[in-house]
Amino acid sequence: MAPQHQIRADYDARTIVVYQAYSPAIADAALRAGRFVAPFSFHRMTWIKPSFTWLMHRSNWARKPGQERVLAVRITREGWEEALSQAVPTTADPATLADAAVHVQWDPERSPRGAALNHYSIQVGIGRHRIRTFTDHWTVSLTDLTPQVRKAAALMQAGHAAQAQRLLPGERAYPLPRALENRLSSGA
Numbered sequence: 001m002a003p004q005h006q007i008r009a010d011y012d013a014r015t016i017v018v019y020q021a022y023s024p025a026i027a028d029a030a031l032r033a034g035r036f037v038a039p040f041s042f043h044r045m046t047w048i049k050p051s052f053t054w055l056m057h058r059s060n061w062a063r064k065p066g067q068e069r070v071l072a073v074r075i076t077r078e079g080w081e082e083a084l085s086q087a088v089p090t091t092a093d094p095a096t097l098a099d100a101a102v103h104v105q106w107d108p109e110r111s112p113r114g115a116a117l118n119h120y121s122i123q124v125g126i127g128r129h130r131i132r133t134f135t136d137h138w139t140v141s142l143t144d145l146t147p148q149v150r151k152a153a154a155l156m157q158a159g160h161a162a163q164a165q166r167l168l169p170g171e172r173a174y175p176l177p178r179a180l181e182n183r184l185s186s187g188a
Contacts, residue, residue, distance in 0.1 A: 005106055005120050005184065007174040009050035015074045015140050017169065018048035018124075021059035027069035030142055036135040043128050045103065048073065051121040052169050057110040061153035062146055072143040072169070079138025083124055084180050090125075101130045104184065112156060112164060122184070 010017040022030075022040075030036050049055045059067035088100035097103065103125035108116035126134045148167050155164035176184070 003119070005122075007050060007122050007176065007184075008109075008171040009174045010052075010072075010169045010171050011077065011174060014077060016050060016077050016080045016174065017072050017074050018050050018080075019052055019055040019145075020046070020048060020071050020073055021055060021062060021064070021067035022069050022071060023066045024069055027071055027144065027146075030071065031144055034142065035139060036142075040135070042131050042135070045125045045127050046131060046134070047123050047125045048075075048134075049121070049123050050171070050174070051109060052171065053110045053112055054107065054121040054123075056112070056149070056153075057114045061156075062149045063153075068146070070145045070149045072145050074140045074143070075134070075138040076140060079134065081177065081180060083126060083130070083134070083138075084176070084184060086130070087124060087184070101127045103127070112152075112161065112168065 026040050029038065030040060036042075049058075055070065056062075058064075059070065062068050062070050083102045084104070086100070087102040087104035088097055090097065090103050090105040092100070105123050105125075106120035107123060109119050109121040111117060152164040152167040155161070155167070
């Protein structure tokens with residue numbers, strides 16, 4: 001049986017994919033530039049999620065206002081693990097959390113249909129003091145998944161869940177260094 005708190009992600013030897021949903025204005029500008037640029041806000045926390053289905057639940061399959069575009073953000077594993085090493089759980093003392101450069105929280109993982117599962121998915125909030133590091137140093141590439149998301153959502157609505165499932169990114173357990181694994185599980 002898989003652990004209750006386990007990072008599942010699409011990754012390779014050097015990078016990991018996290019997902020974010022944006023307004024068309026933010027997504028279009030970022031895709032044109034090949035990196036995050038205005039109107040993306042460099043002055044507020046941005047939440048990254050390695051679980052595609054959790055983001056689909058959160059954005060209602062890219063139908064929520066301001067979340068109509070889904071980007072796959074490929075970042076370095078070094079940056080991902082650096083963020084996790086600085087993370088403070090959102091359940092921490094409010095004063096500790098207020099000073100944290102990175103927040104982390106675990107939410108029930110979701111099925112493609114949005115049902116809560118019995119294990120948890122991680123969300124990582126990159127604070128405004130680390131946002132430029134995320135955008136300018138950790139981010140390797142941006143990919144617009146919106147057409148794929150819309151097609152999968154239409155298949156789900158039409159009752160073709162197996163076909164929709166084939167459009168979803170493959171995710172597997174992410175191998176954390178032991179120190180990070182202990183740190184994250186103690187704050188879960």
